[in-house]
Amino acid sequence: xxxxxxxxxxxxxxxxxxxxxxxxxxxxxxxxxxxxxxxxxxxxxxxxxxxxxxxxxxxxxxxxxxxxxxxxxxxxxxxxxxxxxxxxxxxxxxxx
Amino acid sequence: xxxxxxxxxxxxxxxxxxxxxxxxxxxxxxxxxxxxxxxxxxxxxxxxxxxxxxxxxxxxxxxxxxxxxxxxxxxxxxxxxxxxxxxxxxxxxxxxxxxxxxxxxxxxxxxxxxxxxxxxxxxxxxxxxxxxxxxxxxxxxxxxxxxxxxxxxxxxxxxxxxxxxxxxxxxxxxxxxxxxxxxxxxxxxxxxxxxxxxxxxxxxxxxxxxxxxxxxxxxxxxxxxxxxxxxxxxxxxxxxxxxxxxxxxxxxxxxxxxxxxxxxxxxxxxxxxxxxxxxxxxxxxxxxxxxxxxxxxxxxxxxxxxxxxxxxxxxxxxxxxxxxxxxxxxxxxxxxxxxxxxxxxxxxxxxxxxxxxxxxxxxxxxxxxxxxxxxxxxxxxxxxxxxxxxxxxxxxxxxxxxxxxxxxxxxxxxxxxxxxxxxxxxxxxxxxxxxxxxxxxxxxxxxxxxxxxx
Numbered sequence: 160x161x162x163x164x165x166x167x168x169x170x171x172x173x174x175x176x177x178x179x180x181x182x183x184x185x186x187x188x189x190x191x192x193x194x195x196x197x198x199x200x201x202x203x204x205x206x207x208x209x210x211x212x213x214x215x216x217x218x219x220x221x222x223x224x225x226x227x228x229x230x231x232x233x234x235x236x237x238x239x240x241x242x243x244x245x246x247x248x249x250x251x252x253x254x255x
Numbered sequence: 256x257x258x259x260x261x262x263x264x265x266x267x268x269x270x271x272x273x274x275x276x277x278x279x280x281x282x283x284x285x286x287x288x289x290x291x292x293x294x295x296x297x298x299x300x301x302x303x304x305x306x307x308x309x310x311x312x313x314x315x316x317x318x319x320x321x322x323x324x325x326x327x328x329x330x331x332x333x334x335x336x337x338x339x340x341x342x343x344x345x346x347x348x349x350x351x352x353x354x355x356x357x358x359x360x361x362x363x364x365x366x367x368x369x370x371x372x373x374x375x376x377x378x379x380x381x382x383x384x385x386x387x388x389x390x391x392x393x394x395x396x397x398x399x400x401x402x403x404x405x406x407x408x409x410x411x412x413x414x415x416x417x418x419x420x421x422x423x424x425x426x427x428x429x430x431x432x433x434x435x436x437x438x439x440x441x442x443x444x445x446x447x448x449x450x451x452x453x454x455x456x457x458x459x460x461x462x463x464x465x466x467x468x469x470x471x472x473x474x475x476x477x478x479x480x481x482x483x484x485x486x487x488x489x490x491x492x493x494x495x496x497x498x499x500x501x502x503x504x505x506x507x508x509x510x511x512x513x514x515x516x517x518x519x520x521x522x523x524x525x526x527x528x529x530x531x532x533x534x535x536x537x538x539x540x541x542x543x544x545x546x547x548x549x550x551x552x553x554x555x556x557x558x559x560x561x562x563x564x565x566x567x568x569x570x571x572x573x574x575x576x577x578x579x580x581x582x583x584x585x586x587x588x589x590x591x592x593x594x595x596x597x598x599x600x601x602x603x604x605x606x607x608x609x610x611x612x613x614x615x616x617x618x619x620x621x622x623x624x625x626x627x628x629x630x631x632x633x634x635x636x637x638x639x640x641x642x643x644x645x646x647x648x649x650x651x652x653x654x655x656x657x658x659x660x661x662x663x664x665x666x667x668x669x670x671x672x673x674x675x676x677x678x679x680x681x682x683x684x685x686x687x688x689x690x691x692x693x694x695x696x697x698x699x700x701x702x703x704x705x706x707x708x709x
Contacts, residue, residue, distance in 0.1 A: 164369055167479055167487060174475075174488045177272055178495030185279045187507055187615070188588075190500060190596035191460075195341045196278040196288055197496050198467050200271050202344075203295060203489040204351045204474045205318070206302040207481055211358045212317070213308025220358055221310060225317050227354030232321030234348035235299075239292050240329030241340050246284040248604035 346388025468497025560633015
């Protein structure tokens with residue numbers, strides 16, 4: 160069990176550094192779209208909520224799990240649409 | 256099956272990072288979100304094959320309902336309302352993380368105290384991001400007043416609520432008493448609300464960004480508790496990137512994070528304001544049109560007011576009408592014009608204004624002194640000279656567009672109100688400033704017509 164935790168902590172360390180590196184030199188005009196993009200990426204919480212709902216037994220658990228999946232799906236789908244709409248603007252400029 | 260799911264999650268994590276990297280440069284940004292979208296589909300589909308799950312019907316139902324509602328709302332919302340949409344969808348993610356934590360803690364499904372503490376921490380952070388984002392959404396959407404909501408000893412009461420939720424969490428870990436779970440979540444959810452209430456509308460972007468980072472962190476913690484590597488990687492990357500983005504954003508707005516969270520920005524600062532000399536001088540539409548028609552160079556300074564009035568298309572028409580007369584037209588975009596850094600660029604791009612005509616603050620500021628007319632449309636704080644001259648002003652030190660150094664300034668403004676920061680703008684009282692009151696779309700439309708008649 161402890162081995163698993165240590166491996167996970169190393170993942171944490173590397174992922175945190177990756178996130179920092181990716182963002183640290185980003186132009187101001189992309190702040191809003193990027194915030195939206197990272198908001199979409201944490202929508203992956205959906206998969207955790209799905210597993211949690213899938214393991215739920217009692218009615219209370221199922222209700223909470225259902226809400227979790229609902230919220231996670233909204234985060235993922237809404238985050239994607241909003242980000243994609245904003246970034247579409249930037250692509251148009253490439254040609255013009 | 257296990258191996259297939261793990262492979263899919265690994266690919267997901269990889270694609271998320273590639274997607275985020277591509278999103279951080281304007282040229283590749285669109286493809287970045289598409290990569291990340293593919294990754295999300297992959298992870299979601301793979302999860303259906305997770306061994307030993309039940310309740311599939313409900314799972315699919317929730318995914319379909321949640322996904323389609325959010326999709327449709329996200330498609331329909333206007334560009335000016337993007338910041339609050341990000342806030343609300345972010346809140347949903349925090350809520351989902353909290354729901355996971357709740358289930359993990361209720362069922363005593365966690366192997367050891369280490370994992371349980373991560374679940375508790377994720378639940379706390381996720382709950383705060385959930386209710387905090389909802390308040391942020393409500394403030395920006397105009398469902399509640401944007402002004403800070405304050406009451407005596409607020410800081411202490413907030414601190415007590417935060418400490419109690421932490422204590423409840425620790426107690427829950429130590430005792431495993433099931434009845435503590437709901438109390439813990441109520442305290443955490445309450446703290447999210449209380450933390451956001453005293454923050455004014457102008458500071459919301461920074462706060463939304465902070466909650467975005469917090470949700471990422473909560474997702475990572477729940478990922479640990481569940482042994483889900485896609486959640487760990489995605490959550491941590493977003494947590495780190497979001498923290499960085501929050502600091503960059505606070506810097507662009509000339510605010511420190513501590514100031515945003517604990518300061519009283521937007522409170523009445525009338526005492527600190529100097530007396531403003533001069534008066535507000537209105538001008539007729541036709542006179543304003545003539546002033547621009549005989550100029551050599553016009554700089555347009557768009558602000559949030561332009562976005563609210565949906566005037567960006569009319570503004571482009573105006574710019575084109577001026578260019579037909581051989582006048583040089585440029586757009587000056589302040590980094591925090593609109594509601595968030597970069598928001599204005601998106602709004603202007605929506606109206607098909609060519610990229611080359613947008614200039615940021617460093618490029619355009621030296622040009623104002625040889626500009627005949629600066630047209631300020633619904634912008635206020637970003638052109639307020641008090642940021643340079645009045646050390647008592649809450650926006651003192653923020654870089655501003657030096658509109659006041661141009662020969663003439665035209666200001667289109669809805670009424671005589673103040674900007675986000677809630678302070679008077681002495682620019683409007685200057686001798687070379689003329690005011691055009693009204694809805695930006697309406698006024699700019701009339702200016703275009705008036706120009707065509709000349």
